[in-house]
Amino acid sequence: MRRVRYIDLSAQFREEQAELMPRIEQVLASGVVIGGPEIDALETELAAYCGVAHAVALNSGSDALALGMTVAGVKPGDEVITPPNSFVASTSSITRIGAVPVFADVRDDELLDPAAVEASITPRTVAIMPVHLRGAVCDMDALWRIARRHNLLIIEDAAQAMGTSYRGSRTGTLGTVGCFSAHPLKNFNAAGDAGFLTTGSREAAERARRLRNSGLKDRDTVVEWGVISRMDALQAAILRLRLRRLDGVIARRRANTATYRELLADLPLWLPHEPPDEFHTYHNFVVQCDTRDALQSALAESGIEAFVHYARPIHWQPAAKELGYREGQFPVTERLSRRILSLPIHQFLSAEDLHYVGSGIRRFFTERS
Amino acid sequence: MKVPYAYLAHQFADSERIFQRVRELTETGDYTLGRPVQEFESMLAVRLGIVHAIGVGSGTDGLKLALKAAGVGPGDEVVTAANTFIATIGAINDLGARPVLVDCDDSFCLDPDKLEDVLTSRTKAIVPVHLTGNMADMPRIMAIAGAHGLPVIEDACQALMSSLDGRFAGCWGLAGVFSLHPLKFINIWGDGGVIVTNDGRIGSDLRLLRNHGLADRDTVVTLGYNSRLDSLQAVVAAHVFQTADEIVRQRNQNAKFYDTELSGLDGIRVPPRRSHVTHTFVTYQLFARDRQRLLEHCLANGVDCKVHYPVPVYLQPALRCLGYEAGRFPVADRHARTVITLPVHEYLTEEQLAYTVEVIRRFYAQGAHDASCPLH
Numbered sequence: 001m002r003r004v005r006y007i008d009l010s011a012q013f014r015e016e017q018a019e020l021m022p023r024i025e026q027v028l029a030s031g032v033v034i035g036g037p038e039i040d041a042l043e044t045e046l047a048a049y050c051g052v053a054h055a056v057a058l059n060s061g062s063d064a065l066a067l068g069m070t071v072a073g074v075k076p077g078d079e080v081i082t083p084p085n086s087f088v089a090s091t092s093s094i095t096r097i098g099a100v101p102v103f104a105d106v107r108d109d110e111l112l113d114p115a116a117v118e119a120s121i122t123p124r125t126v127a128i129m130p131v132h133l134r135g136a137v138c139d140m141d142a143l144w145r146i147a148r149r150h151n152l153l154i155i156e157d158a159a160q161a162m163g164t165s166y167r168g169s170r171t172g173t174l175g176t177v178g179c180f181s182a183h184p185l186k187n188f189n190a191a192g193d194a195g196f197l198t199t200g201s202r203e204a205a206e207r208a209r210r211l212r213n214s215g216l217k218d219r220d221t222v223v224e225w226g227v228i229s230r231m232d233a234l235q236a237a238i239l240r241l242r243l244r245r246l247d248g249v250i251a252r253r254r255a256n257t258a259t260y261r262e263l264l265a266d267l268p269l270w271l272p273h274e275p276p277d278e279f280h281t282y283h284n285f286v287v288q289c290d291t292r293d294a295l296q297s298a299l300a301e302s303g304i305e306a307f308v309h310y311a312r313p314i315h316w317q318p319a320a321k322e323l324g325y326r327e328g329q330f331p332v333t334e335r336l337s338r339r340i341l342s343l344p345i346h347q348f349l350s351a352e353d354l355h356y357v358g359s360g361i362r363r364f365f366t367e368r369s
Numbered sequence: 370m371k372v373p374y375a376y377l378a379h380q381f382a383d384s385e386r387i388f389q390r391v392r393e394l395t396e397t398g399d400y401t402l403g404r405p406v407q408e409f410e411s412m413l414a415v416r417l418g419i420v421h422a423i424g425v426g427s428g429t430d431g432l433k434l435a436l437k438a439a440g441v442g443p444g445d446e447v448v449t450a451a452n453t454f455i456a457t458i459g460a461i462n463d464l465g466a467r468p469v470l471v472d473c474d475d476s477f478c479l480d481p482d483k484l485e486d487v488l489t490s491r492t493k494a495i496v497p498v499h500l501t502g503n504m505a506d507m508p509r510i511m512a513i514a515g516a517h518g519l520p521v522i523e524d525a526c527q528a529l530m531s532s533l534d535g536r537f538a539g540c541w542g543l544a545g546v547f548s549l550h551p552l553k554f555i556n557i558w559g560d561g562g563v564i565v566t567n568d569g570r571i572g573s574d575l576r577l578l579r580n581h582g583l584a585d586r587d588t589v590v591t592l593g594y595n596s597r598l599d600s601l602q603a604v605v606a607a608h609v610f611q612t613a614d615e616i617v618r619q620r621n622q623n624a625k626f627y628d629t630e631l632s633g634l635d636g637i638r639v640p641p642r643r644s645h646v647t648h649t650f651v652t653y654q655l656f657a658r659d660r661q662r663l664l665e666h667c668l669a670n671g672v673d674c675k676v677h678y679p680v681p682v683y684l685q686p687a688l689r690c691l692g693y694e695a696g697r698f699p700v701a702d703r704h705a706r707t708v709i710t711l712p713v714h715e716y717l718t719e720e721q722l723a724y725t726v727e728v729i730r731r732f733y734a735q736g737a738h739d740a741s742c743p744l745h
Contacts, residue, residue, distance in 0.1 A: 009398025017395075024391070031378035033551045033558045059426055059560065062581070062595035076465075088581050092592035098443075098465065184400040192400050192599030193426065214429065214459050215687055220678065222455045222685040225462040228429035232559025232599070310587060317589035319582050 004344050004353045006305035007185060011348040016241065023237045035213075038236040043196075045243055049163075050172035052198040054205035057231035058212055061159040061181025061195035065093035067211055067229065068177040068197045069127065071204040072153045074099050078126035080155070083112045084315040084325075085333040086131040090157050091314050094129070101323065103315055105330040109273055110134065110286065110340070113332070114142035121146075127153040132161035132171055135187065135281035136272065140166050140174045155179065159195070160283040162188040163250050167277045172198035182239055187253065187283050188246050190235040252347035253282040256354060260285060260343065263358030267365050270339075284309055285345035291368070292341050298364040304357055307342045370724045374673035376716045377551055380609075381558075387608045391601060400600050402580060409603040412610060413563060417537045421572030423564045424598025425579050428526035428548025431562040432460035434596060435544040436494060438574040439520045441466050445493035449524070450479040450505075451683045451698040452705075453498040457524050458682055466493065468691065470683050472698040475640050477654065478505035480700070484513050495521045499528030499538045501677070502554065502620075502649035503640075507533055507541040514542075522546065526562070527651040529554050530613050534645050539565050544575075549602070554616060554651050555609050557602040619715035620650040623722055627653060627711060630726040636663075636733040638707075638744055652677055653713035656745075659738035660707050666732045667709075672725050675710040707744060 013020070027038060039057050046055035058064050074080060076098030082090050084103040094101040102125070104116040112130045128147055130138035140154075147154050156175035158164070162182075164171045172178030178198040182190045199205050210217060215226030231239075242249075257280075261271060270288035274280045286309070289295060299306045313333045315325035328334070343357060381387070394405060402424075410422040425431045441447055443465030449457050451470040461468045469487050474480040477500040484495070495514050497505035507523075514521045521542030525531070528538035529547040539545020547553075549561040566572050574591075577584065582593035598606075632639045638656040642648070654677065657663045667674040681701040683693045696702065711725055732738065 007398070009400070010396050013395040013398070017392075020395075021388070021392070025384070025388070028381045028384060028558060029378055031375055033377065034560065060595040088583070088589045088592070089595060092581060092589075092594070095592045096594065184398070191395060192601050193595060193597055214455050216455070220680050222459075222682075222687040224687045225455075225459045227433075227459060227463055228427040228456060228560060230560055232602070234558050234601075308587075312587045312589075314589070319589040319591045319593075 001303045002353070002356050003303040004305065004349065004357055006307055006342070006344050007346055008348045009184060019241055020238065023241055024234060027234050027237045033233045034230055036233050038233040038240065039231060042236040042240050042243070045240060046196055047198065049243060050170045050178065050198050052173045052178070053200045054202060055196050055198045056205050056208040056212065057236060058195045058197060059229040059231060060193045061179060061183060062089040062093050063227070063229040064179035064181070064195040064197040065089065065155065065157060066096050067208050068179040069093065069097055069099065069155050070211065071199070071207045072127065072155060072176045074127050074153065074155070077124070079122060079124045080127045080129050081117050081120050081125060082129040082157070083131055083333065084313045084330050085110060085310070085336060086133060086157065086314065087159070087310065088314055088317065089159070090129060090131055091320070100124070103325060103330060105332045106336070108332065109136065110336060111136060111138045112143070114139055114146060117143065118146050121150055125150065125152060127155050129155040129157050130175070131157040132164055134272065134286055135161050135164050135283035137161060137164050137166040137171060137174070137278050137280070160186065161281060162186065163246055164281045165279040173200070177204065182235070187249055187281055188239070188242060190239055192232070192235055194231045194235040194239065196231070249347050250281045253345055256345050256349055257282050257285055259351070259354045260358065263355065264361060267361060269361070282345050284342040286340050286342050288336065288339040289341070290339065292339050295361065295364050296341055299357070299360055302360045304360055305344060308340060309342050311337060313337050370721065371671040372673060372712050372717065372721045372725050374675060374712045376714045377556070379716045387605065390604050390608065394601055394604050402597055403600045405600040405603040405607065406598055409607040409610070410563070412607055414565065416613070417540055417565060419540050419565045420567045420569070421565065423572065423575045423579065424603060425562045425564060426596035426598065427560040428546055428550065428562040429456040429460050430594070430596040431546035431548070431564045432457060432496070432522065432524055433463050434575055434578045434594065435522045435546055435564050436460065436464055436466070437578060438571045439494050439522055439543055441493045444491070446489060446491040447494050447496055448484065448487055448492055449496040450498045450500070452477065452681055452701040453500065453524065454526070454678070455682050455685060456526070457496060457498055458688065461496070470693065470698065472700045473704070474700060476503050476505070476643070477501045477640070477704070478503060479510070481506045481509040481513065484510065488517055488519070492517070492519060495519050496524050497521065498524040499531055501654055502528050502531050502651035504528060504531050504533045504538050504646050511541055527553065528649060530617055531649045532647045543568060544571055549606055554649050555606060555613060557605045557609070559599070559602060561598045561602045561606065563598065616715050617647070617649055620713055621648070623713045623717060624648070624650045624653050626722050627713070627726065631655065631729060634730060634733055636738060636744070637729065650713050652710045654708050654710050656707040657709045658707070658740070658744045659742040660709050662738055663729065663732050664709055666737065667728055670728045672728050673712055676708060677710050679705055681705045703745070
């Protein structure tokens, strides 16, 4: 039986090995494994890629969110509006800095619903954190209209959306700060934890660079308490290579989605939209259907890995009990959690793999009808 | 002659064996909390004789997570040493807790005689810092903590493999935290750390806290952090850790040489050495008369000395809010004025060690120093 894996990091390594290993050796030979020229160069290249003035390399996407909010001006006790259908780090980065997450529901396309955001605003609201889930992008014009009206910051959770764009501007330029992950499972991925933030403000970037390094202004002076959240130079060297290849990765993933759209067009499945002025990078390719669990099991029996991201909305998590939400409060998120299924979409899938997945899904629906 | 402080390029110069392991890892794609992390964790736990080892993103994160697991939260007081590296204070502050400082003694560790004076009803934990690879007086600190019912979280970031009466640093308190930073004793290719504990509940809480509070793929039981030791770094750590005993032996030999050659020198004072402590000499410090000029003299002669740390942490601008005034911690102040760090790493040759001694001797023999600078 054919096996179609959800992700294939070994294939990525084989493809890049010849270029990758010398870079790793170079970093080690330099003896500079924290900070240094690889970090500086990566930051410059990331800023240029996103089209933003500053990028700051950090240890993870979660840290990018926490530090991003801090340098944007979110303080303990402030409310931050965010969707309940993200990876938990969106919410836990808010609680971690002592701020209060306030959930707003999403639209059928899994992205933050501006109307729900507006309805959640209170006098304590300080920021909106749209999550560009799956590599899609939120309705930024509508969110900015609300933000301006209520004098709010926008913290882009772009952890899954490096390279995505909205009306010609890339993520990372669409908010007050942009927060990215380069976790191994992302399109733009390091070989371990890594992340970064982007900002147009020099002051914010400088503060983030201090905060990531214990608050040190120079070797001997701490101006405010910080944390340790430095991207390893080794990961920066890997990411610099992968940044040059990123557009190719995205193009291959987009080509895969085009194949799926043809293969799946007439089936009772909701497929991701891509409005004409948005550029989706397909970190995940998430379909929706009424019989999700049965479809997932049928695919697993055919050797196809398909996952649910995420089966349990954040407001249903045991950890969220203290936030005081109850079942039924976010009906779209709750309904989607029973309908969503992420199909393999990675750049190493062959045409045969895609057709195998396509026919597996078709067979499932044929056999049921 | 040059006597460099840094040795990373040297250390990984013959790196084919480790590259082979890195290649094996990259082929598996097991980058996050995978087998290499578990293997390093159990290797370390077995060596230290402790039940749980939990790999985290850095020593600083390790302290923060261990304190959080011990129940420290906003408004609580955490007692630690006035001469520590700033990250200890940063970790306490990051939890919204308040650092309360105690002066050190000439072991560079918290002075147990002064510990009881600062305990209040708000004290939630004690964080002794095993600075420089030396060890704090753990039997006394544990006794005081026990009498007050307080948990001890050891900041052993600089003291992996250090021991007192045969018991390793990090294995005395409720939890101990090590750093694997590139300048530490067991060093990796970036940031990383490990927390150790014998307490099962603390151990499982820490495994949750480091990984977003995820009990399984879909269940978040506590809102946590992302602070994991990278698999790749665990591969490096395990590789370096195999040579730990040899590093301890070599650094001690180098330190002994400096101690012997410099102890009689007018202008230099060697910190007291204690026979029941195995020091790992992550850094080798001496007290020096007219330190600043000696530092310049050493640097000018190719000996890459450092100062850890010229500004005591309690005088940092970021700590002003606590209201400690200059002079409050006289030993920490004296150290900041007189301490100098010599290169001591395991890649130094006998010639380099002898040259370092010679450079220092010459400085005092020339009378280039200000003899009125105090040493005590």
